[in-house]
Amino acid sequence: MLLDTSLRREMARNFGGSFTVLFSVVLTLMLIRVLGQASEGQANPQDLFLLIGLACLTYLQFILGLALFIAVLMSFSRMHRDSEMVIWAGAGVTPMQYFRTVLRFSTPIVLAIAALTLVAWPWANQQNAALRDRFEQRSDLARVAPGQFRESSSGKRVFFIGKGADADGLAHDIFIRDKSAGQETITLAQSAKLQNLDGSRYLMLANGHRYSHAQGQANYQITGFKQMGIRLSSLSAPAPSAALPTAVRLANTPSREISTLALAMSTVPAWLGELSWRIGIPISTVLLTLMAVPLAATNPRAGRALQLIVAVLIYLTYINFLNATQGWIDQGKLSLPIALLVLHGTAAVLLLGLALRKGLLPWPRSHGTRAIPGGLSGPTAAP
Known part of the structure; x- marks a missing residue:
């Protein structure tokens, strides 16, 4: 059908442009954030691109959903503005055909959003947490970046290295401040090297002075001193979480890192709240995409600013209520079925109300008016 082909082509063009802009913005923000964490010693610079990729993957479902909503809204707004809806109505196109076309276009995108939310979201969070845990479990000296002061995990030592390790493993211009056992010690050395002696790890300092009081x-x-060793075994990383019992490890794991199957089999309120959020993302995407059709149905001679503001407010309100519902389930105020029914049922009723008000349903809005296919209404002619 000509309508289906032309409308889907226009929505695909708007979707591609919206997705490119949104993804570029998110990628830039993630790059700035990860670079800041790496410069502050909170992330490994070697994992920079991997961390950016994982961060973008966790936001991809939101980008796809918002781009789809904007694409449908822009396409139908353009059709109303150019009076193309009236032309299609004169050709015998019913309003329900618009919804069917939108559903056919959005189905692959919604399936991708569901896969990203239910499968890729917890996996990306797990990998991100694993990378950060591995970085945090390094020794205190390994965290030091050349030219920067770094505090140890215990907060009792401060390290500074003027130059990083060379080919022989020697670091130069060492500064160490240590507050322990009621004493404050400052150690300066020209070079340092890590060595394993008698089952312990030592920092071997060369050609320096030590000031203590x-x-x-x-x-x-x-x-x-010409050479002095500092034992670092007391700063070794704690046992990895994999060595803990499964129940203890899961209890200490954030809900966003738990698989969807495990969430569905659980009765923990926090996990059920996370499950409601994951289920709600694809459902809200479908409802918001269909809601964009009546939201775009305005008088072509009226301004578009109010229409866009209302559409954006409805989108943000729905997403905020989705997050609020997760919190209510977490606090035990709502059960999972009730929360899903109330939130998405209200959105479905709002969709039906908007479609009825814009004349996009098979029955008329009220007595004395008639629905014109394409989203306009006018007075019924007197006999």
């Missing part, structure tokens, strides 16, 4: 007193002790 009891806190609150002025008695300093200065010691010069």
Whole structure:
């Protein structure tokens, strides 16, 4: 059918443009955030591109849903603005055919959103957490970046390295401040190297001085050394979470990292709240996409600013209520079936109300008016 072909082509063009712009914005924001974390020592610079890819993957379902909503809204707004809806109505096109075309166009995208939300979302969060845990479990010295001060995980030591390790594993211009056992010690050395001795890891310092004194007193002790070792075994990483029992590990795992199947088999409120959010994303995408059809049905001679503002407010309100519903289930205020029925049922009723008000349903709005296919209404002619 000509309508189906032309409308789907226009929606695909608008969808491609919207997705490109939104993805570029999200990619730029993720790049800035990950670069900031890497510069502050919160992320491994070697995992930079992997972290950006995982971050974009977690936001991809939102980008697809918003791009689909904008594509349908822009396509039908253009048709109303150019009076093309009246032409299609004169050719015998019924309003329900618009909904069928939109559903056929959006079905592959909604399936992709469902796969991303139910499968890719927890997997990406798991991989992101694994990368950060692996980075946090390194020794304190391994966290130090050349030219920057870094605090140890215990908060009792501060490291500084002027130059990173060379081919021989030597780092140069070392500064270490240590507050432990009631003493404050400052150690300066020209070079340092990590070595494993007697089952422990040592930082071997060469050609330096050590300044120590009891806190609150002025008695300093200065010691010069040609070589000195600092035992780092007390700073070793804790046992990996994989060694913990399964029940304990799952209890300490954020719900966003739990698989959808495990969420569905659980009775934990926090997990059920996460499940409602994952189920709600594809459902809300379908309802919002269909809602864009009546939202675009306006008088072509009227301004479009109010129409766009109303459409954006409805979209944001729906998404915010989706997040709020997750919190209510987490707090035990609502059960999962009731929450899904109330939230998405209300959205479905709003969709039917908008479609009826815009004349996009088979029955007329009220007595004395007649529905004109294409979303306009006018007075009924007197006999």
